Amino acid sequence: MSPAPLHVAAISLHTSPLARPGSADAGGMNVVVLEEARALARLGHSVDLFTRRTGTAEPAVEDVSAGIRLIRLDAGPPRPLAKSDMEQAVAPFEVALRAHLAAHDDHYDVVHAHHWFSGVAALPVAREHGIPIVQSFHSVAAPSDASSLRAGEPAESGGRIAGERLTAQEADLVVAVSEAEARTVRERYEVPASRVAVVRPGVDTTVFHPAERPDLDGPPTLLFAARLQPLKAPDLAIEVLARLDATRGARLVLAGAASEDFAAYTDELHDLARALGVQDRVDVHGPASREELSELMRRATVLLLPSWSETFGLVALEAQASGTPVIAWRSAGGVAEAVGDGGIVLDSRDADVWAHATETILSDAAEHGRRSRLAREFATHRTWDASAEHLAEVYREVVAGRGAAPRAVLAGGTSADDPWSLLDGARTVLTVQAHPDDETLSTGPILAHLTLGGARVVLVTATRGEEGETIPGSRPDGDERPFEAVRSAELDAASSALGISERHTLGTPPALAPGAPERRYRDSGMRWVTPELAGPAEDTGPDAFTRRPVEDAVADLVALIDHVRPDVLVSYDDDGTYGHPDHVLVHTITSAAADRTSVPFVEVASYLDDDTPDPSFSWRDTPEAMEAVAAALEAHRTQLDVLGREEPGAGHPGGVRLRLSGGQEHLLPLRTGIRLREA
Template sequence: MPVAPLRVAAISLHTSPLEDPGGADAGGMNVVVLEQALALARLGHQVDLFTRRSDPEAPAVIEVADGVRLHHLDAGPAAPLAKSDMEQAIAPFRDALHRSLATGTWDLVHSHHWFSGVAALPVARELGVPHLQSFHSVAAPEDAESLDAGEPAESAGRIPGERFVADGSDLVVSVSEAEARTIGERYGVTGDRLAVIRPGVDVDRFRPCSSLEERRHCPTLLFTGRLQPLKAPDHALEVLAHLDPALDARLVLAGGASQDFEEYLSELENRAEELGVTDRVEFAGSMGRDELAEAMRCAGALLLTSWSETFGLVALEAQASGTPVVAWRCAGGVQEAVGPGGVVLSSRDPDVWAEAVQSLLGDADGYANAVRSARDFAATRTWESGAQALAALYARIVGRDGADHHPSGGESA
């Protein structure tokens, strides 16, 4: 049933939805926020995106598409900030956001990541509009001993901030059932205050290439993501080193390092040299969306090596490109993102991964079936269907009595 047009304020404080993922602190969240906004606009809704100005030359407002605008708000220095330094921007961003939202009428505020929620939730309360929160990643507990528990908190305010917005939001929208379980376990959000809307994929941009044989023989393996320990690009290097030399495989590492991990690229380069694979590794840096789509459809397989992923959007994009995925089973929502044709492993032993890659690429008929299955699976996950489900959630929240808009009644974090 169609939802009457809504006016939505979508908040992404620390990173612009227009930034290409894989560089600095941009990632799958950027894609989700932008593509959801565009899909909602195609359904007739108005979405205004609000982000922190990190470039003094950026215009105040960018008309992204019909029904979608991006607003740059002044909050702290008009320069990039490391995530570990981003808390200083929350209070000034909150003030700037209040001034912006107070000039109009909004149906709801939807914050993405905890920085955004801590800034926007008090504004939504004061203006009397519902607030929805999406985390996109949930901080690992303070006593976590392994990266598979999630992303370590980059600053002291993260875990209290996540708890504040989890308690105070009308609805928490997660990107996977796995993330929803984590939010429920760590912050006690359950029942009708927790919903799942999985990301989609642009199957026109991410599409298969015509030649499978080129991808199987002398194959290129692809890793894409921010270069940081959580994403484990070092494991991709280990896998390459353990492959049969006769396969003549190479590895492309697509992504950049954020300010908090500036030295990590050098560590990876040193590790490649130690493993003797430097001549077969390309450090490609951050790629634009079209460039990434080309790399994906030319790759023999995607290595999704992350210790933890709330969903694993790159897996869906690879499958839409007809590129099978080899991933780790314990990485949060990855199992929801990888369909038939993919290989999800319960071991991080590089020999096990190397054997899986060789088995996948060494069977011509099996590989062709994996390619078809991957594409068919991805084709069922569109941004349009996700936007329809999200709009239905919005309508439900907007239709509540005003007394429901502030569940916690607490003070700002």
């Protein structure tokens, strides 16, 4: 039976979700709040959007669309306020919200506060009514001692940093829009990783879509779409325009306006354009509606996203959906997570570097077309419906009491003598492996047991198994795929057989540290030191997993943990199954990531040398995993041969007999030993 629909109270105190982005203090947050509400409504949920009244003629309640209402509360003067003046409205908004809930028979399952103003006002009211509260910031203030915009948006008023800390620490869950924002919240406000979830925004690919007939013959158009303020750096966009080949006649469109706190900034931009001699090629369009912005993006040749700080960079996703390549700065928070292969993410803020990157796109129509196709492909997999489904799942966990600190509850209530109770209570398990086939050979029975029991199991593999030995004749004649592609396909099939819901590769998003360039951890190779013990290959290269900085791999795994939010980590014990150096390193990395994120780490016992179980592990037979494990082993046909099954018998768990590529024959028993690693 489907779960009951949710009734959500979404709080957006300082700006109405219906306000046009790019005007005053309206921006990506407005889009996220409204579009996620619409997508939640399409899923059958209902959402009430609460905001502050900014005009005497505005109705108290407005039906936005089916399942969505906008409720305006009297809080402060009924007129627009600068963000720097908004603190005066927080206490009145709290009073008005409390009065509204007292006067209306509306039962809310969850309160979702957007921005710290909303959180400070809504937190005490939600607590009084026993309603779980989720907090999103959309922008995290720079530290008070920050000397550069690199650190983020300066606090617009004295209470912001304290307000963010309060709401981050007291809310049941913080929902960030990117891994970068999640890390910032954890580090600046000391919030445990178990109380921060990441739900990335989406894009409406029907509104934002490529032009049917792109016009690449006329002068190119550079587009900047954001509020006009120093944090968004439209000045860099103007400098880029001035450094392009003037014969191109390129134009720059600034789609946005300055807020009251930056009223003089537009004049400064005009002065800069005049000083650089490009004033006649800079158009200040002003704030754009969704439809207007989509048209601007379809007509643009390139979107420039030069912001100093973005928690995500929604306009990048919208531009890519429109088939417009994006150029952005890597260190701007979550921007790197919002830009796919069709874009260019730069490490420099030098205008000459940006101009060169722009020229590479403007000067080659084929290259522009290639990037345009990649951009659209990247965006089509990131819809609002997918975002809302994830958000609804997060809401349900909070409502069920699991969102506040599921990891802490599990770890605190589990004895090291009974790690199976930890696994049996886990809703999400992240298993960390070194190579394709390890998920089956090292942990197949336990993973199949978990998925058959309804757990969500996510797999991350450190390498692509490039150095694995190949069984002669295991690849059909004419198969010209790279070996890593063959192993990837085998891993897909094995994962499916085990019931694994998703898999990732370390060093690629979301298993990549925020702001880091993608990195490849290559299989370190191995040699058999004894018939049962592996050692490192003698010709290990510089990109081998065992020769890469350990801290990089730990940071990448932590990023994935932040994304997946597992209750438990599962991987090898410290012997690494049969001593493969990559296995041993994965154990080291998983241990470090577990310590850093406070996620329990369950170690799986290595191969048995005899029939005597290691008493330091807790053992369980899982005969129900036979079919799944056998099918998963069959999938890895280049690495092993399945010789047959042994059915369970008296005192024997049964298992699958196999021959490895090195010729060793093993029984993979349906008996697994686990222990909870001591921190």
